[in-house]
Structure formats: C-alpha cells, structure tokens
Amino acid sequence: MRYISQLIILCLFLTFYSGYAQHTVVSNQISGMANKPAWWKEAVVYQLYPRSFKDSDGDGVGDLKGIISKLDYLKSLGIDAVWLNPIFSSPNDDNGYDISDYRNIMKEFGTMQDFDELLAGLHKRNIKLILDMVLNHSSDEHEWFKQSKSSRTNPYRNYYHWWPEEKGKPTPRYSFFDVNNDAWKYDAATKSYYLHYFSQKQPDLNWENEKLRNEVYDMMKFWLDKGIDGLRMDAFQYAAKDTTWKKYPEGYEKNIIKYYGMGPNLHNYLKEMNKTVIRKYNVMTVAEGAGSTLEDAHALVDEDRNELNMAYHFEIMDIGNDPKGYKLTDLKKTFTKWDNSFADNGWLAIFLANHDVPRMVSKFGNDSPEFRRYSSKLLTTLIMTMRGTPFYFNGDELGMSNIKFDAIEDYRDIATINAYKNIKAKGEDIKAFMDKQKFISRDNTRTPFQWNDTANAGFTTGKPWIKVNPNYKMVNVAAEEKDPDSELSYFKKIVALRKASPVLVYGAYQVFDIENPDVYCYTRSNGKDKMLVILNFSGKAISYSLNKDIDTASAEVLINNYAKAALKQNQIKLLPWQSIVYKIN
Ligand code: NOJ
Numbered sequence: 001m002r003y004i005s006q007l008i009i010l011c012l013f014l015t016f017y018s019g020y021a022q023h024t025v026v027s028n029q030i031s032g033m034a035n036k037p038a039w040w041k042e043a044v045v046y047q048l049y050p051r052s053f054k055d056s057d058g059d060g061v062g063d064l065k066g067i068i069s070k071l072d073y074l075k076s077l078g079i080d081a082v083w084l085n086p087i088f089s090s091p092n093d094d095n096g097y098d099i100s101d102y103r104n105i106m107k108e109f110g111t112m113q114d115f116d117e118l119l120a121g122l123h124k125r126n127i128k129l130i131l132d133m134v135l136n137h138s139s140d141e142h143e144w145f146k147q148s149k150s151s152r153t154n155p156y157r158n159y160y161h162w163w164p165e166e167k168g169k170p171t172p173r174y175s176f177f178d179v180n181n182d183a184w185k186y187d188a189a190t191k192s193y194y195l196h197y198f199s200q201k202q203p204d205l206n207w208e209n210e211k212l213r214n215e216v217y218d219m220m221k222f223w224l225d226k227g228i229d230g231l232r233m234d235a236f237q238y239a240a241k242d243t244t245w246k247k248y249p250e251g252y253e254k255n256i257i258k259y260y261g262m263g264p265n266l267h268n269y270l271k272e273m274n275k276t277v278i279r280k281y282n283v284m285t286v287a288e289g290a291g292s293t294l295e296d297a298h299a300l301v302d303e304d305r306n307e308l309n310m311a312y313h314f315e316i317m318d319i320g321n322d323p324k325g326y327k328l329t330d331l332k333k334t335f336t337k338w339d340n341s342f343a344d345n346g347w348l349a350i351f352l353a354n355h356d357v358p359r360m361v362s363k364f365g366n367d368s369p370e371f372r373r374y375s376s377k378l379l380t381t382l383i384m385t386m387r388g389t390p391f392y393f394n395g396d397e398l399g400m401s402n403i404k405f406d407a408i409e410d411y412r413d414i415a416t417i418n419a420y421k422n423i424k425a426k427g428e429d430i431k432a433f434m435d436k437q438k439f440i441s442r443d444n445t446r447t448p449f450q451w452n453d454t455a456n457a458g459f460t461t462g463k464p465w466i467k468v469n470p471n472y473k474m475v476n477v478a479a480e481e482k483d484p485d486s487e488l489s490y491f492k493k494i495v496a497l498r499k500a501s502p503v504l505v506y507g508a509y510q511v512f513d514i515e516n517p518d519v520y521c522y523t524r525s526n527g528k529d530k531m532l533v534i535l536n537f538s539g540k541a542i543s544y545s546l547n548k549d550i551d552t553a554s555a556e557v558l559i560n561n562y563a564k565a566a567l568k569q570n571q572i573k574l575l576p577w578q579s580i581v582y583k584i585n
Contacts, residue, residue, distance in 0.1 A: 040284035130230035
C-alpha cells in the first residue's frame with residue numbers, strides 16, 4: 001500500500017511539473033525507429049497470475065499443471081504471449097517476488113518437468129512465454145543470502161548491501177513493505193544491517209559485485225536456453241544504488257523513484273546484460289518502471305541504447321486511485337504525452353491493470369451492475385487501440401471487478417497487511433485505511449480466476465488461498481463463452497481486430513478535444529488506413545460533435561460495445577460507456 005501511495009504522490013508531482021500539451025489536437029507523425037517492425041511490437045501480451053489461475057491438485061493454489069489444462073482457453077483468446085508472474089522457488093513473503101532459487105520451480109506451482117511441458121504446450125499453440133526476472137533483490141532464504149549473512153568474510157558477503165554496526169546507524173532508507181518503512185534490518189550474527197527496499201525477507205542484491213552479475217547472467221541464459229521468449233525486469237530501475245549512502249532530503253520518500261530509480265551504474269549494467277545475454281536471443285524485454293521523466297524512459301528503451309525493448313511507466317497507474325473518481329482529461333493527457341514522446345524512438349507497454357493495482361473496471365470504469373459490462377469493454381477497447389504493446393491482465397477479459405474485503409484477515413498481500421500494522425501502531429484512522437483498501441489493495445486483482453459457477457468458481461477443489469469474488473456466479477468463462485455479447489466474446493473480437501490491423505500497432509495517434517471531460521476521441525492512421533476511436537467515459541448519454549477535420553463520409557463500424565451506433569455526419573449520440581471503433585477515410 002505504501003509502495004502504491006508513494007507512486008501516487010510521485011505522479012502528482014510529475015503531473016504538476018511535466019507541462020501537458022494543452023492543444024486541442026495533438027498528433028504524432030509516423031517516422032523514425034518506432035515504426036521499425038518487430039514481433040514484440042505486434043504482440044498482444046496476456047499477464048497470467050499463476051497463483052490464482054487454475055489449481056490442479058486441490059491445495060488451493062494455482063499451479064503450472066492448472067495452466068497446462070487451460071492452454072486451449074489461452075489459444076482461444078487470440079493472444080500472442082503470456083507473461084507469468086514469478087514461478088521460481090520462493091517462501092512467498094511477497095507472492096514469489098522473493099526468490100530462493102532462481103533455477104527451480106516453486107513447490108506449490110509444480111516441477112521443472114511441468115514447466116517444460118507448459119513451454120512446449122504454449123509454443124505448439126504459437127504463444128510465446130515471458131518470465132518475470134526479479135533481480136533487484138532475492139529472498140533471505142536464497143543460498144547466497146544464507147552464505148552472505150554467515151560471516152563478514154564469507155565470499156558471498158558482497159552479494160548484498162551490508163552496513164557494519166561500528167559505523168553507527170546507517171543512513172536512513174525507506175522500505176516499501178517494512179512495517180516501520182525502515183529499509184535497514186539489523187542482523188545480530190555479524191553485527192550489521194542489511195538493505196531491503198521491499199520486505200525484510202527481500203534483501204537487495206549488490207549489483208556492483210561483478211561475480212553476482214555474472215551469476216545472474218548465467219541464470220538468465222539457463223532460462224533463455226530453454227526457449228523462453230521474453231523477460232520482464234521487476235523493479236530493475238532500483239538495482240543500481242548510490243553506495244556513498246548520502247543522506248536524502250526530508251520527505252524524499254514522497255518522490256521515491258527520483259531517489260531510488262536510475263542509479264549511477266544502471267545503464268552500464270543493462271548494456272552489459274544486453275551484450276552478455278539478451279542480444280544473443282530473439283527475445284523481448286520490458287522494464288517495470290521507467291524512472292521519473294520521459295528522458296529516463298528513453299534512456300532505457302531507445303533502439304540505439306542497446307538496453308531493453310520497452311517500458312511500462314507508472315504515470316497511468318497513478319491516476320484513478322481516489323475512490324471519489326479521477327479526471328478523464330488526466331488520463332488522456334498522460335497517454336498523449338507518452339505517445340507523443342515515443343512517436344519516433346523507443347516503445348511502450350500499454351496497460352490499465354496488473355497484479356499491483358486494483359481491477360481496471362473498478363478503477364477506471366464503473367463496476368456497478370448497470371455499467372460494469374459496458375465500461376469493461378470500453379477499457380479493453382482503449383488498451384487494444386493505443387500505440388504500444390498491450391499488456392492485458394487475466395480476468396479483465398471477463399470483466400472481473402474488485403473484491404472489496406471488509407476484514408484485514410481476508411487480505412493476503414504483505415503490502416496491505418504491513419501497512420495496516422503501521423497505521424494501527426501509529427493510532428491513525430483504521431476505518432479510512434480499510435475503506436481505501438477496497439479501492440486500491442493489490443489483492444483486488446489477485447482473487448481466483450472465475451472459470452464457471454461451481455464451487456470456488458472452478459478454480460480449485462480445495463480451499464482457495466484467497467477468497468473468490470462472489471460475483472463468479474455471473475462473471476465466469478463458461479457463461480461468457482456461450483454469450484456472443486459477453487466481455488469475453490468482445491475481447492476475442494477486438495484482439496482479432498488488432499491482429500488484423502497494422503494501423504493499430506504502428507499507426508500515428510492523434511487525439512481530439514483533449515479537454516472534453518467525458519469523451520476520449522482519437523484516430524490511428526498510417527497513410528493507408530485510418531481508424532477513429534470514440535469512448536464515452538461516463539454513465540450518461542452524450543450527443544458529441546466530432547472535430548470537423550474527421551472525415552466520416554465512409555465511416556464503417558468495426559467494433560461497438562452496443563448494438564447501435566448513431567453517427568450522422570459529424571454528430572454522434574453516444575450511450576453510457578459506449579465505445580466504437582470506425583474505419584474512416
Ligand atoms: C514489483 C512487482 O510487480 C510487485 O508485485 C513486487 O511486490 C515488487 N516489484 C517487489 O518485487
């Protein structure tokens with residue numbers, strides 16, 4: 001939670017200083033490297049949260065065999081690649097983002113044989129596999145850390161960051177998940193503190209150590225040699241620390257990416273990694289987090305940098321975290337600002353949800369029974385019609401929504417649980433905290449995938465590790481597969497449309513009427529084809545005048561989340577949360 005709230009504060013800062021384009025029409029021209037074709041630009045990536053997807057053995061936890069049993073479902077979606085959250089051995093302090101053995105599969109998830117079968121099954125269906133590389137930190141149960149903490153002279157000592165007690169208290173550093181937000185944990189055995197930006201069980205690796213770097217590169221090769229197709233670089237922007245340990249100004253934690261991100265040697269490490277490992281394989285790489293400026297992001301992903309392929313930035317994630325709502329203009333300006341900046345060089349990932357944020361329909365749409373279906377399809381339309389590689393979170397294709405737990409006992413996420421303890425210890429407003437969690441907790445997206453209307457939504461025959469959203473009786477794959485108007489059917493249609501339309505991948509983006517508070521209207525064009533996207537982000541019917549430069553004479557509806565589209569010349573009557581994509585001249 002603190003992690004997320006820091007990001008929200010950061011966004012406000014960026015929003016204030018970045019100077020959004022104020023023009024009515026903002027356009028990106030087609031030119032430069034951004035249009036150089038690549039499979040990873042054309043792919044639709046489906047993020048699959050293994051812990052909650054499908055349990056095959058009744059222990060209440062999703063597993064690889066469960067995914068294997070659903071390969072045909074994945075194929076039916078029409079997606080090109082699956083990104084799996086970490087599947088490596090882990091004590092699960094942070095659901096797999098604390099790895100104790102990078103070369104093995106988490107026991108609850110299965111075996112290496114299962115992994116090989118999964119990879120082969122995906123490839124047989126022409127689906128690529130992206131793995132999550134957690135390289136900023138390991139688990140404290142990793143052999144490296146066990147060795148490292150055993151003595152000050154152990155050869156693994158410098159695999160992590162230690163501060164000897166005799167130097168006094170270490171310079172304060174903020175931890176996202178620590179109950180007291182203290183990133184230094186004292187270890188009595190060697191009378192030293194170790195650094196952990198995340199939980200106490202996630203010590204930060206010391207990237208200054210060449211031996212560590214080489215071990216990591218070998219490990220990466222191990223997985224790439226198995227034939228995986230891509231890597232998602234978890235929190236890697238924090239990997240390079242300023243080890244002079246200078247004091248940061250008061251309140252620095254409100255602007256954490258500025259202080260922790262893009263450290264002194266980060267680009268050297270990435271260039272070395274690229275040269276030693278990545279370049280040797282035809283794989284895609286995506287950075288989680290991209291610094292705090294557009295320039296930071298470009299430095300990671302521009303083609304001539306030879307570092308990573310694309311990045312997802314946090315600015316979109318930081319919009320919509322206030323239960324009272326958000327301004328559509330902020331969303332439009334943020335997408336537009338980033339698209340403009342990446343029109344010529346570099347590439348972005350496009351997403352509205354993942355396992356670290358709430359469900360997209362609850363956050364950016366309207367999850368009431370009246371509008372959930374429409375708004376969820378509208379958001380899917382936005383993701384699938386923007387420039388950039390779509391990263392689509394599992395369950396959103398069904399219109400899954402936030403679970404909104406009442407009791408702290410129902411939460412499983414260390415971020416929520418430790419923030420709760422922190423608030424309680426400080427005597428702050430627990431009710432306000434709990435209300436906010438219903439809206440922002442990461443557990444909202446982590447509930448079991450809803451397969452059908454049988455017990456536990458068909459996710460497990462046992463007791464699920466986290467409660468199933470009670471709306472599974474209505475929102476589930478079995479019901480939606482039968483319904484041609486379901487969110488799932490819509491998702492398949494729009495993925496097919498994107499796959500058949502190079503203009504939706506490479507075409508220039510032009511936004512109209514950016515100050516309109518309800519309607520998001522833009523075109524995508526490549527000189528040959530042109531598409532018009534109109535999204536009514538409100539629960540009211542709207543009569544909307546299109547910009548006179550948009551030629552609708554031969555407009556043809558390609559996809560619509562209602563049965564009707566009422567366009568006459570440049571006037572359109574939009575129904576609540578209506579989204580339409582037209583082919584135009
Ligand atoms: C980002 C991951 O997406 C998140 O789930 C995790 O808690 C942190 N990095 C730490 O690995």
